[in-house]
Amino acid sequence: MDGVELSMENISVAYNGDITVLQGVALRAQPGEVTGIIGPNGAGKSTVLKTIFGLLTTRTGAIHMGGRDITGLKAFQRALEGIAFVPQNRSVFPGLSVYDNLLLGCWPFRKDKARITRAIAATFDKFPVLKERSASPASALSGGQQRFLEIARALVTDPKVILLDEPTAMIAPKISKDIYALTRSLADQGATIILVDQNVRQCAAISDRLHILELGRNKAEGTKEDFATDGQLKEMVAEWMNYRIDV
Amino acid sequence: MIWGGVVTLIILAFLPVPLFTTNLSFMFYMMLWLTMATSFNFVAGMAGYMPFGYVAFYGIGAYATGVLYKTFGLPIPIALAGAAAAGVAIGLLLAPTLRLKGVYFGIVSLALAMAMKLIISLMPAKITGGSLGLILSGANDPTMAYYAMFIVLLGALAAGTWLSMSRLGIALRAIRDDREAAEVVGVNVVRTRLKAWVMATMFPSLVGGVEAWYTNAIDLESSFNLLVTAKSIVYAMAGGLGFLVGPIVGASALYGIDQLIWRHFPTLNLLILGVVIIALMLLLPRGIVGAFAQRFSRFRRFIP
Amino acid sequence: MLKVDQLVKTFGGMTALAGISLTVPDRSILGVLGMNGSGKTTMLNCINGIYEATAGEISLDGVSLIGKAPHAVFSEGVGRTFQVPRIFPQMSLLENLAVALLNKGLSNAQVAEISAHWLNKVELYRLRHNYAEELSGGQQKLLELARIMVANPKLVLLDEPFAGVNPSLALLLIGIIREMPQEVGCSVMLVSHDLTSVYELSDNILVMHEGHVLAEGNAEAIQKNPDVIEAYLGA
Amino acid sequence: AEKIRIGMTVSSSGNFALASQSGVRGVEIWVDEINKQGGLEFGGEKRLVELVKRDDRSDKQMVARVYEDLIVNEDVDILLAPFGSTLTAAAATVTERLGKFMVIWSAASDALYDQGFKNIVSATQMPVSRMPSAGLEAAHALGGKKVAIVNVDEPFPAGLADGAEAIAEKLGMEVVLKEDYPKGTKDFSLLLQKARAAGADVFFPTSYEGDLISMVRQMRQMNVNFPFSFMVYASTPQFIEIGDDAQYIYSHTNFHPTINWEVNAGLDRAGFISAYETMFPNVSYEPDFQTVLAYGAAVIAGEIIEKADSFEADKLKQAALDLSDNLTVLAGPYAVDETGKQLKMPFPVVQLQPEKGLVTVWPEEVAVAKPVYPIPAWDQRN
Amino acid sequence: MNELLLQGLVNGIVVGLIYALIGVSLNVIFGVLRVVNFAHGEFIVLGAYGAYFAQQLLGLSPLLAMPLVFLVFGLIGYGLYFLLVQRLSRSNDPEHASLLVMFGLSLVLGALMLLAFEADSRSLNFSLEPPFLMFGNVILPTTKLLGLGVSVVITGCLAYFLYRTMPGKALRAIIMNRDAIQIVGVDLNHLSALTFGLGLGLAGITGIIVSMIFPSFSPFIGQDYTLIGFIVIVLGGLGHPIGAVAGGILFGLAEQTAMVFFSGTVAMLLGFVLLIAVILIRPAGLFGVQNLR
Numbered sequence A: 001m002d003g004v005e006l007s008m009e010n011i012s013v014a015y016n017g018d019i020t021v022l023q024g025v026a027l028r029a030q031p032g033e034v035t036g037i038i039g040p041n042g043a044g045k046s047t048v049l050k051t052i053f054g055l056l057t058t059r060t061g062a063i064h065m066g067g068r069d070i071t072g073l074k075a076f077q078r079a080l081e082g083i084a085f086v087p088q089n090r091s092v093f094p095g096l097s098v099y100d101n102l103l104l105g106c107w108p109f110r111k112d113k114a115r116i117t118r119a120i121a122a123t124f125d126k127f128p129v130l131k132e133r134s135a136s137p138a139s140a141l142s143g144g145q146q147r148f149l150e151i152a153r154a155l156v157t158d159p160k161v162i163l164l165d166e167p168t169a170m171i172a173p174k175i176s177k178d179i180y181a182l183t184r185s186l187a188d189q190g191a192t193i194i195l196v197d198q199n200v201r202q203c204a205a206i207s208d209r210l211h212i213l214e215l216g217r218n219k220a221e222g223t224k225e226d227f228a229t230d231g232q233l234k235e236m237v238a239e240w241m242n243y244r245i246d247v
Numbered sequence B: 001m002i003w004g005g006v007v008t009l010i011i012l013a014f015l016p017v018p019l020f021t022t023n024l025s026f027m028f029y030m031m032l033w034l035t036m037a038t039s040f041n042f043v044a045g046m047a048g049y050m051p052f053g054y055v056a057f058y059g060i061g062a063y064a065t066g067v068l069y070k071t072f073g074l075p076i077p078i079a080l081a082g083a084a085a086a087g088v089a090i091g092l093l094l095a096p097t098l099r100l101k102g103v104y105f106g107i108v109s110l111a112l113a114m115a116m117k118l119i120i121s122l123m124p125a126k127i128t129g130g131s132l133g134l135i136l137s138g139a140n141d142p143t144m145a146y147y148a149m150f151i152v153l154l155g156a157l158a159a160g161t162w163l164s165m166s167r168l169g170i171a172l173r174a175i176r177d178d179r180e181a182a183e184v185v186g187v188n189v190v191r192t193r194l195k196a197w198v199m200a201t202m203f204p205s206l207v208g209g210v211e212a213w214y215t216n217a218i219d220l221e222s223s224f225n226l227l228v229t230a231k232s233i234v235y236a237m238a239g240g241l242g243f244l245v246g247p248i249v250g251a252s253a254l255y256g257i258d259q260l261i262w263r264h265f266p267t268l269n270l271l272i273l274g275v276v277i278i279a280l281m282l283l284l285p286r287g288i289v290g291a292f293a294q295r296f297s298r299f300r301r302f303i304p
Numbered sequence C: 001m002l003k004v005d006q007l008v009k010t011f012g013g014m015t016a017l018a019g020i021s022l023t024v025p026d027r028s029i030l031g032v033l034g035m036n037g038s039g040k041t042t043m044l045n046c047i048n049g050i051y052e053a054t055a056g057e058i059s060l061d062g063v064s065l066i067g068k069a070p071h072a073v074f075s076e077g078v079g080r081t082f083q084v085p086r087i088f089p090q091m092s093l094l095e096n097l098a099v100a101l102l103n104k105g106l107s108n109a110q111v112a113e114i115s116a117h118w119l120n121k122v123e124l125y126r127l128r129h130n131y132a133e134e135l136s137g138g139q140q141k142l143l144e145l146a147r148i149m150v151a152n153p154k155l156v157l158l159d160e161p162f163a164g165v166n167p168s169l170a171l172l173l174i175g176i177i178r179e180m181p182q183e184v185g186c187s188v189m190l191v192s193h194d195l196t197s198v199y200e201l202s203d204n205i206l207v208m209h210e211g212h213v214l215a216e217g218n219a220e221a222i223q224k225n226p227d228v229i230e231a232y233l234g235a
Numbered sequence D: 001a002e003k004i005r006i007g008m009t010v011s012s013s014g015n016f017a018l019a020s021q022s023g024v025r026g027v028e029i030w031v032d033e034i035n036k037q038g039g040l041e042f043g044g045e046k047r048l049v050e051l052v053k054r055d056d057r058s059d060k061q062m063v064a065r066v067y068e069d070l071i072v073n074e075d076v077d078i079l080l081a082p083f084g085s086t087l088t089a090a091a092a093t094v095t096e097r098l099g100k101f102m103v104i105w106s107a108a109s110d111a112l113y114d115q116g117f118k119n120i121v122s123a124t125q126m127p128v129s130r131m132p133s134a135g136l137e138a139a140h141a142l143g144g145k146k147v148a149i150v151n152v153d154e155p156f157p158a159g160l161a162d163g164a165e166a167i168a169e170k171l172g173m174e175v176v177l178k179e180d181y182p183k184g185t186k187d188f189s190l191l192l193q194k195a196r197a198a199g200a201d202v203f204f205p206t207s208y209e210g211d212l213i214s215m216v217r218q219m220r221q222m223n224v225n226f227p228f229s230f231m232v233y234a235s236t237p238q239f240i241e242i243g244d245d246a247q248y249i250y251s252h253t254n255f256h257p258t259i260n261w262e263v264n265a266g267l268d269r270a271g272f273i274s275a276y277e278t279m280f281p282n283v284s285y286e287p288d289f290q291t292v293l294a295y296g297a298a299v300i301a302g303e304i305i306e307k308a309d310s311f312e313a314d315k316l317k318q319a320a321l322d323l324s325d326n327l328t329v330l331a332g333p334y335a336v337d338e339t340g341k342q343l344k345m346p347f348p349v350v351q352l353q354p355e356k357g358l359v360t361v362w363p364e365e366v367a368v369a370k371p372v373y374p375i376p377a378w379d380q381r382n
Numbered sequence E: 001m002n003e004l005l006l007q008g009l010v011n012g013i014v015v016g017l018i019y020a021l022i023g024v025s026l027n028v029i030f031g032v033l034r035v036v037n038f039a040h041g042e043f044i045v046l047g048a049y050g051a052y053f054a055q056q057l058l059g060l061s062p063l064l065a066m067p068l069v070f071l072v073f074g075l076i077g078y079g080l081y082f083l084l085v086q087r088l089s090r091s092n093d094p095e096h097a098s099l100l101v102m103f104g105l106s107l108v109l110g111a112l113m114l115l116a117f118e119a120d121s122r123s124l125n126f127s128l129e130p131p132f133l134m135f136g137n138v139i140l141p142t143t144k145l146l147g148l149g150v151s152v153v154i155t156g157c158l159a160y161f162l163y164r165t166m167p168g169k170a171l172r173a174i175i176m177n178r179d180a181i182q183i184v185g186v187d188l189n190h191l192s193a194l195t196f197g198l199g200l201g202l203a204g205i206t207g208i209i210v211s212m213i214f215p216s217f218s219p220f221i222g223q224d225y226t227l228i229g230f231i232v233i234v235l236g237g238l239g240h241p242i243g244a245v246a247g248g249i250l251f252g253l254a255e256q257t258a259m260v261f262f263s264g265t266v267a268m269l270l271g272f273v274l275l276i277a278v279i280l281i282r283p284a285g286l287f288g289v290q291n292l293r
C-alpha cells in the first residue's frame, strides 16, 4: 500500500447554491502520515472530506492526488483511484448482509475473485465480530457494529488515501483504542490518512499534522512538533480541549 | 398574510362569474381542480401519503348524490350532504390501510378505487342506473351548482388554513418528516393520520357530487377515471406539495395550460400535456413554489 | 422510579437482551456502558415501546409500560433521544418543540414560553425560526434534547448524547444533564461511551455485556472492576 | 351569406377514439358534399356549412364543457352528438339547458330517450334493445337453441346483452349463460369454456373489437367452437384483418357492398365510396358503419335544417318529426318517435366466408349467400 | 364443474405467470430503482407493436423479434434514464417526482402510439402448431406454455443476477444508500441507466409474450398492464423477482378460480379484495423485507 500526496488549494463550496460553507480552504496530506482536522460543529470538516471524495462540487480551487489534478473526477472515479471514505453518517447497505457489504467494497477489483476472497478473509481476521455476523443484514447490527463494518469495507481495497470522519464516535473505548492503533499502523505502512475527530486529544495524539478549521476557513495548521513547540498553537489546542473538563 | 391575499383573490375571481357569462364551465372546473388539489395536499403534502385511488371518493360522491337524488328522490342539498357522509364513511372503513407505508398505501388505495367501481357496477341497475349510469336532467341548475362548488372550494381552503396552523397540522408534518421520532415524542400516528384522512376524503366526495349535479350525467367510467387522481397529483405537485399555496398555483397554472393546449392543438393535446408535465418535473422537481422556496431559502418561512 | 425486571428481547434466534434488571431511582442518573452490540439501544427501545419486549416487566412509578405504544409511553413521562439525532428537518425549531407539547393542553402562550426557555438553555434561541435541517450535527443533538425536555418528563433516556459533539457544546450538554434531576426533577438513563462524562455525571453505573448486566456500582468501582476492564475498557 | 355552423366533438383519445374518428369522417364527407352544391337552402338563400369540431378525449367532463363552449363562445347553430350514449347524455343536458337542437348518430341507450330531453333526435342509430334482433332471429331460424351472452361491463355492450337476452327469450331460445366481465380483462379462455360447458350453441358476445379479437384467437387456442358465433364488431375491417381466425363469424352491419337501400337523401353507396376515397386517400381503413351512421345523421340534419328553416330547437324538432318515414339515407330508412328514438334503420346479418369474404346472409330479402351453419370445428377447417 | 375448476386452477397459474412477467420487468424499474414507472404498460404495448411491425415489415416471427426488441428497448431505456430519471434525484421526494414524470411519459407515449398506429385494436398473426396440448381433460394452449417458459426463464435469470452477482447486489444497494454506493466505487448513473435499460428491454419482451397470449392490443391498454404490474409486485414484495412470481400466481389463481363460480366482474373484485387482505396482513408483501430504507 503506497500512499500518495493529497492536497487541496483554495477550495470553496456551497450547498443549495447560496449557502457558502467552505471559503478558500487549503490542506496537504502526506503519505505515511495521519493528517488530523479538528474544529467545532459546523466548521466544515465533513464538508472538506466530502469535497475531497467528490460528493460535492467545488466553486473554486483544485484537488490534487499524487500531483495529478482530480478536481473533475466523479466520486466513484476517485474511489477507483484509491480513495476510501468513511463518512460521518451511516453508509452501510442496510438490506445487504455483512458479507455482501464487504463484497461490494471489493467493487474496484470485482473481476479478481481470488483477491476478493483474500481481502474479505483478511478483513474478517481484523474484525471478528463481523465474521460472526457475516450473514445478518447490516441493519441488524448495533450502531457501533455498523461503524466497524463501514471502516472494514473502506479498508478492504487497500486504499492509498483514507478519509475518516469521526470513526470512533459511538464506539466502545476498548475498540476505539484498536481503531486508533489500526489507523496509526496503516499510516506507518504508507497510507495517506485524513482523520476528522471531535476527540481532540486522541486525534492530536496520533496525527502527524493537525489542521484547525473554523467557520469554513483554515484557522491554523502545523506538524505535531509545531503544536508541541509553537506557543500560540499550543495554546489554541489547549484552550480548545479545556472546553471539556477532561477528555 | 400572503395567504389571506391569495384567498381574497380567489373569492374575488370566482364569486361574480355567473353575473357575466353563461359559460361557467371554465371557472367551474377550475374551482373543481383547485379543491381536488388542495384537499389532496392534506394527505400528500401534510401527511406524506400518496393515495393513487383518490378518485374513489370522487366517484362515491358522484354516485351517492345521484342515487339519493334520483333513486330516493331527496333534494340535491341533502343528497350532497349524503355524499360527504358516504365519502367519510368509506374513508373510515379504509382506516386500517393507513398503517401501510408509502407506495403500498398508494397501490392499495388504487385497488380500493377499482374495487369500489366494481361494487357499484354489481349493484342492481334499478339503484345505480347500471352501466349507463344516472342522468339527473331534472336537477339541472348550473348556477346553483357553480356556487355549490364555490362553497366547497372555500371549505377546502378554510380546512387547509386551519390544518396548517393547528396542532393537527404540526403533528402531521412531524409524521411526514420522521414517523418514528414523532411517535416517540407523543404523536399518536394512527389517530392523527385518520383525522387528516377524513378531511381529505370529504372534499373529493363533495366535489364528485357537485360535479354530478353540474353535468347531470353520472357513469362509472368517468366517475372512477384514474385521470382524476392523476390530475389532482399533477396539479398539487406542480405547485409544490406541503405548501398551502402550492396546489393553488399548480392547479391554476396547469389547468390554464391544459385549456390552452386543448383549444389550440385539438389532436395533440394529450401529447403536449404529457410533455409539459415532464418538463415541469425535470426543471422544477419540487414544484413551482417548492423551487422558489429552495432558491430563496431565506423567504421559505414566509411562504404559506 | 423506573424498574426493569428480567427484560428479555430476542430477534429471531439472536438474543439481544438476556434478562436485564435495573432500577433508576427518582432524581438520579444511571450511566449505562457496554460494548458495541451489548444491547443498550435495544433496551431503550424496549422501554419506550419501539420494540415489544419478549419477556420481562418494565414499570415507571408502578405503572407498567409493557405493551404501550411509543406515544403512550411518552405520555407516561418517558422521553428519549436517538443515537443518530432524529429531528424534524422540514420544520422550524419552535415547531419541533411544539410537536412534543401537542397533547399537553397548553395555551399558545404557554407553549411559546416553555419553548423559549429551553431553546435559551441549549443556546439555540436565536435560530428558533430556522429549519432544523440547517443545524449542525451537534446542534441537532441539543435540539433533540430540548424537544423532550419541554414536555417535562419523569424519565429521560439519552442514547450517546456526546457522540460527535464538539467540546464546547458537550460542556453545555453536560451542564444541562447534570442539572436535570434537581431542576426538572426527572431521572436520567445515560447511554454513552464517553467514559469521562459518564463517570462524572452518574450516581450509579451499569455495564452491559452480551445482553447481561456485567457490573453495577459507582464510577470508582467500575473503573477497577477486572471484568469491566477485560470486556470493555481495555488495558 | 353567413355560414351555418355545426358543432360536434371527436375523441382524439380514450375508449371512443376509433369509433368517434370513423364517424366524423362521414360528417366531413357530407359537409364537403353540401358545400360543393353551394350549401343548404336556408332563409331563401344558399348558405355554406362549417363544421366546428373539438376534442373530448372520450371524457364526459370534457364534453359538457366543450358543448357549452361551442354554443356560448363559438355560436354554433346546431349540434351533432359526440360518440356513444354516455357522452351524448352529457352533451344533451347542455344543449337542452341552452336551448339548442342536437342530432344523434350513435347513442343507442334506451334510457337516454326516457329522460325527457326535448331537443334531440336519433337520426340513424336504432336503440340498443332492438339491435341484436336480426342476429338472434337468424340464429333461431338456423336452429340455435341455447344462447350464451357475454359482455364487457360498459353501457353499450351491456345494453346489447340485456336486449339480446330479452329477444332470445321472446324467440323461445334458452339463455344458458349471461355474464359480464370488467373492462381490462385480458384472458377469456375460462369464459369460453364456461359457455361451452353450459351447452351453448349460439355464442353472442357484445363487447368491443379488441376483446372480440382476443376471444376468437383464444377460441382457437382452447379449441372452443360454437355452431353460431355472432360478434357485433366482426364486420369491421380491423376485425377481418386478423386473418383466418375471423372466418365464419356472424356479425351485422348497415354498410356493405350488397346492401343498397333506395336512397332519397344524400349520396348512395357508390357515390359515398368515391367521395370517401377522394377525401381520405391516406386513411388506412375503409369507411365502416360508424362512418355511415354519422354520414346519414349529417344528411338528415341537413334535411331537418332546410325543412325547419330556422335554428330554433322546437322548430327543428318538429321538422325532424315531420320527416319521419319520409327519408331513406345510406344507412337505411329513417323514422323517429316523439322522444327522438329511432324506430327503423335495421341491420342485416353478415358472415365472413372463405373465398366469398363478408357476405350478407340474413334477412332473406337482402341475402346474397347461404349462411354456413353450423360453423365448422377448428380441426375441420383447412 | 370439477373439470372447469381444474381448468381454472391451471389457467390461474398460467395467467398468473404472465402477470408475474409484467411484474418482474416493472420490479426492476420500480422495486430496484424506485422509479414509479407509470408508463410501463405503454412500453409493454410498444413491445407488442414492435413485434407486429417486425412481422409486417421484416417478416420476423415474434419469437425472433424478441432479442431485437430487447436490444432496442434496452438502448432506449439507457438513454431515457439520462434524459428523464437522473435529474429527479434532486427532488425532495424522488419517488413521487418519478411518478409524475412517468405519468407524463405515459401520456406522451399513448398519444404518439395513437398518432403512429391509430386507434384500432391489432393482433399478432402468430400461432404455434399444434395450437394446444391436452393433459387429461385440461387443455393448455401452446402459446401459453411458451409464455410460461419465458416467464420462468426470465425470472430465474433475474433472480440469479440480482441476488448472486456483484452488479446485481450493487444494484439492490443503490436504493439503500445512494452515497455509499459511490463510496465503494460504483458508477451510480451508468449502473442505474443499465438497469433502466434492462427493465425496458424486459418490458419489450413482455409485450411480445403478452400479445401472443392476450391477443389484441391497442394504444389504450397500457394502463391495464401498468396496474397489473403494480398489483403483482406489491403483493409479492418490492424488488424481489420471485416475489413478483408469487404475487402474480396468487392474483391469477384468485381471479381465475373465482371466475369459475362467478362473473368476471366478481372475480376481479375478489382479486382486489385478496390484494388488500394480503397487504393488511403482511404490509410489505409476501416476500417483502420491511424497513429496508
Ligand SMILES: Nc1ncnc2c1ncn2[C@@H]1O[C@H](COP(=O)(O)OP(=O)(O)OP(=O)(O)O)[C@@H](O)[C@H]1O
Pocket: A015, A016, A019, A021, A039, A040, A041, A042, A043, A044, A045, A046, A047, A048, A088, C134, C135, C136, C137, C138, C164, C166
Ligand atoms: N446538506 C446541507 N444543506 C445545507 N447546509 C449544510 C448541509 N450539510 C451541511 N451544511 C452546513 O454546512 C456547514 C458545515 O457542515 P459540516 O457537516 O461540514 O460541519 P462539521 O465540521 O463536519 O460539523 P460536525 O462536527 O457537527 O460534524 C454547517 O453549517 C452545516 O449547517
Ligand SMILES: Nc1ncnc2c1ncn2[C@@H]1O[C@H](COP(=O)(O)OP(=O)(O)OP(=O)(O)O)[C@@H](O)[C@H]1O
Pocket: A139, A140, A141, A142, A143, A144, A145, A170, C011, C014, C015, C016, C034, C035, C036, C037, C038, C039, C040, C041, C042, C043, C083
Ligand atoms: N432489528 C434487529 N434485528 C436483529 N438484531 C438486532 C436488531 N437490533 C439490534 N440487534 C442486535 O442486538 C444486539 C444489541 O444491539 P444494540 O443496538 O442494542 O447495541 P448497543 O449496545 O446499542 O450497541 P452500540 O453501542 O454499538 O450502539 C446487537 O448484536 C445487534 O446486532
Ligand SMILES: [Mg+2]
Pocket: A045, A046, A047, A088, A165, C137
Ligand atoms: Mg461532521
Ligand SMILES: [Mg+2]
Pocket: A142, A143, A144, C040, C041, C042, C083, C159
Ligand atoms: Mg446503540
